[in-house]
Amino acid sequence: xxxxxxxxxxxxxxxxxxxxxxxxxxxxxxxxxxxxxxxxxxxxxxxxxxxxxxxxxxxxxxxxxxxxxxxxxxxxxxxxxxxxxxxxxxxxxxxxxxxxxxxxxxxxxxxxxxxxxxxxxxxxxxxxxxxxxxxxxxxxxxxxxxxxxxxxxxxxxxxxxxxxxxxxxxxxxxxxxxxxxxxxxxxxxxxxx
Ligand SMILES: [Mg+2]
Ligand SMILES: [Zn+2]
Numbered sequence: 001x002x003x004x005x006x007x008x009x010x011x012x013x014x015x016x017x018x019x020x021x022x023x024x025x026x027x028x029x030x031x032x033x034x035x036x037x038x039x040x041x042x043x044x045x046x047x048x049x050x051x052x053x054x055x056x057x058x059x060x061x062x063x064x065x066x067x068x069x070x071x072x073x074x075x076x077x078x079x080x081x082x083x084x085x086x087x088x089x090x091x092x093x094x095x096x097x098x099x100x101x102x103x104x105x106x107x108x109x110x111x112x113x114x115x116x117x118x119x120x121x122x123x124x125x126x127x128x129x130x131x132x133x134x135x136x137x138x139x140x141x142x143x144x145x146x147x148x149x150x151x152x153x154x155x156x157x158x159x160x161x162x163x164x165x166x167x168x169x170x171x172x173x174x175x176x177x178x179x180x181x182x183x184x185x186x187x188x189x190x191x192x193x
Contacts (some may be wrong), residue, residue, distance in 0.1 A: 003124055006131075041082060051087070058097055110137040131147045152171070
């Protein structure tokens with residue numbers, strides 16, 4: 001039995017797009033994030049966060065800071081009844097200034113490394129799963145791994161709004177708040193070939 005899942009981008013999807021985040025801030029999550037995640041969870045979907053954090057490679061935040069923010073995110077969501085199965089981030093960037101993190105990485109979206117690894121680890125049925133994000137890179141990562149994909153108009157969305165024009169396999173929503181009903185209406189749909 002493989003499980004359907006939602007792979008969620010972090011910045012601009014769950015939380016305000018504020019550039020590199022070095023520490024947890026109350027009010028960072030969008031007000032609709034927890035109710036939306038509760039709905040997705042109630043639909044039987046595993047929830048994952050997959051996020052590019054090239055600010056680590058650029059020396060703007062440390063990996064420890066990113067991981068502290070993620071521990072807090074897990075705890076805040078858990079306290080509200082939302083269980084994230086896992087959070088994965090890619091700290092790499094080919095033009096990074098921190099040598100340890102300066103490289104092209106297949107996990108960096110639009111690469112699908114994080115999605116595929118999570119799918120293997122958690123026995124996810126990618127064809128019944130979704131990638132949700134506010135950036136073209138999110139959409140590519142999902143489609144490449146074989147999920148459905150939904151581009152949001154939050155975060156970078158205004159910049160990318162027209163990007164998905166002409167791509168019939170990409171769904172769109174204003175924010176994460178619209179995603180549960182979108183998925184509920186599409187759940188028998190297979191990934192377009
Ligand atoms: Mg984003
Ligand atoms: Zn990486």
